[in-house]
Amino acid sequence: EAxxxxxxxxxxxxxxxxxxxxxNPISGHNTLYWYRQNLGQGPELLIRYENExxxxxxxxxxxxxxxxxxxxxDSTLKIQPAELGDSAVYLCASTHRGSSYEQYFGPxxxxxVT
Amino acid sequence: xxxxxxxxxxxxxxxxxxxxxCNHSTISGNEYxxxxxxxxxxxxxxxxxxxxxxxxxxxxxxxITEDRKSSTLILPHATLRDTAVYYxxxxxxxxxxxxxxxxxxxxxxxx
Numbered sequence: 001e002a003x004x005x006x007x008x009x010x011x012x013x014x015x016x017x018x019x020x021x022x023x024n025p026i027s028g029h030n031t032l033y034w035y036r037q038n039l040g041q042g043p044e045l046l047i048r049y050e051n052e053x054x055x056x057x058x059x060x061x062x063x064x065x066x067x068x069x070x071x072x073x074d075s076t077l078k079i080q081p082a083e084l085g086d087s088a089v090y091l092c093a094s095t096h097r098g099s100s101y102e103q104y105f106g107p108x109x110x111x112x113v114t
Numbered sequence: 115x116x117x118x119x120x121x122x123x124x125x126x127x128x129x130x131x132x133x134x135x136c137n138h139s140t141i142s143g144n145e146y147x148x149x150x151x152x153x154x155x156x157x158x159x160x161x162x163x164x165x166x167x168x169x170x171x172x173x174x175x176x177x178i179t180e181d182r183k184s185s186t187l188i189l190p191h192a193t194l195r196d197t198a199v200y201y202x203x204x205x206x207x208x209x210x211x212x213x214x215x216x217x218x219x220x221x222x223x224x225x
Contacts, residue, residue, distance in 0.1 A: 045214075048211075103160065
């Protein structure tokens, strides 16, 4: 069984530029999460989807961040424009609602904003 | 905010048991104790979870005190590949709510 796939693995951009991250969850997983992990910290939730509906986006900085999960499968997280403080690892995770004790994480995208 | 406290770091000799402590004195009756770990440059990985009984799987054992205010994750025979940041998390089992991570504890397994 393929795990959670994320791309790109690394991204370096200049501040004020846009950037997008892509996530393909495990097949059949209807819940998808985006977390952000700053250096030396644990991951923090940005947004959670149940199928195509965003059910928890309270921690998503909506002035510059946006996300979508069309058709309830893969998802894209976008930052526009990026700021220096956005440098972090962006992690995608998925789970099946019926057995949600385990979240499966992708390898993450490491973003560096210069 | 994370509802658990863990030491910042711990060392263990390869082949020995690693005992990772966690305090969760404010845990609610419906909250489970979860352990995840994160190996360098990878996403977090689920290890084990429990409510009040001790649990064991192929990766580890989880010992929860009778008052449920603390727990210990045991890696019976630590290997170099167990070097990682270990996160102790409390949350309800049901539903798909977020995981609230703290800073975790860095375990270094030495040869």
